[in-house]
């Protein structure tokens with residue numbers, strides 16, 4: 407059935423719009439665009455005037471997310487060149503909406519024709535069809551992780567703002583499948599970009615790369631964990647009770663495609679500890695009041711306490727695999743889906759800049775929200 411007919415056939419159903427494209431309160435982004443449409447874009451509202459908008463930096467961040475950057479990621483050939491359409495005059499933000507746009511180039515709709523009526527298992531096809539009555543079959547439309555281009559472009563601007571406050575956001579791959587950085591190993595964030603899997607522990611990185619290559623050759627996919635640390639965040643960010651800082655970070659992370667888990671500080675492992683060991687004891691240091699341990703992950707009562715903010719994000723093995731899978735069509739007929747197209751065997755290497763961007767957006771927004779919290 408063509409899209410128009412399908413829309414007409416379901417027009418008597420309640421019409422649902424896709425209402426969740428805006429994120430943030432003051433530093434607020436709206437993202438738009440589909441995987442195989444004209445391109446992906448973002449409008450940033452609330453960015454202060456006078457910020458140096460370093461387009462080379464924005465492009466560098468997008469290059470870290472780009473497909474085709476190594477043998478262990480999808481081979482879709484996009485150079486993802488960013489254009490600034492508004493809000494910037496001579497590299498400086500005007501305080502007006504900043505519009506960033508990245509055109510799509512290598513959109514091969516034909517790759518998806520075999521899926522036009524079928525629901526990919528564990529993808530968004532079934533739920534999008536049920537909710538909206540129709541879906542953009544080509545590459546998943548809005549459910550595709552190409553949308554995250556917009557987050558990375560906006561996140562780069564947020565990072566530029568955070569740099570003014572010396573706040574850094576560093577994410578890295580800490581686990582792929584069951585391969586993880588050994589407990590207690592020192593992590594040097596400057597090494598994250600030194601290998602294609604973005605794991606700063608060289609020995610572990612090699613094992614991860616070999617494993618992902620094996621999984622790719624077998625036509626399968628594998629999940630992983632990204633750890634993130636925000637440093638030099640001032641005390642006081644976070645708006646209890648519903649906009650606690652870790653609640654907003656959790657929402658930001660869980661809104662990323664394929665994310666299945668979020669942990670702050672000691673996270674789920676904390677349940678195995680007793681309070682006497684878990685409590686972070688305060689001490690007065692030359693840098694002010696700090697805690698001896700950081701099981702709280704830098705946030706207490708929903709407010710940053712000045713310690714590093716540490717969290718982890720779990721990504722599932724993505725659903726598209728190069729193996730035949732059983733599914734059903736929209737009419738409920740059994741179908742065998744052939745594994746075709748270009749897909750990521752493991753998304754975590756490309757998701758590192760996405761996690762950093764979402765974290766930077768949350769912190770930038772809370773920085774601006776915090777300005778008037780004390781008279």
Ligand SMILES: Cc1cc2nc3c(=O)[nH]c(=O)nc-3n(C[C@H](O)[C@H](O)[C@H](O)COP(=O)(O)O)c2cc1C
Pocket residue numbers: 480528529530549550551554662663664665724725726748749750753756757760
């Ligand atoms: C960087 C990145 C790349 C992705 N690439 C693929 C892919 O190649 N194939 C796929 O099936 N899913 C991929 N995904 C995940 C899907 O977008 C996601 O699973 C899908 O939208 C369904 O949403 P859910 O898994 O969050 O429920 C990717 C996710 C990210 C973050």
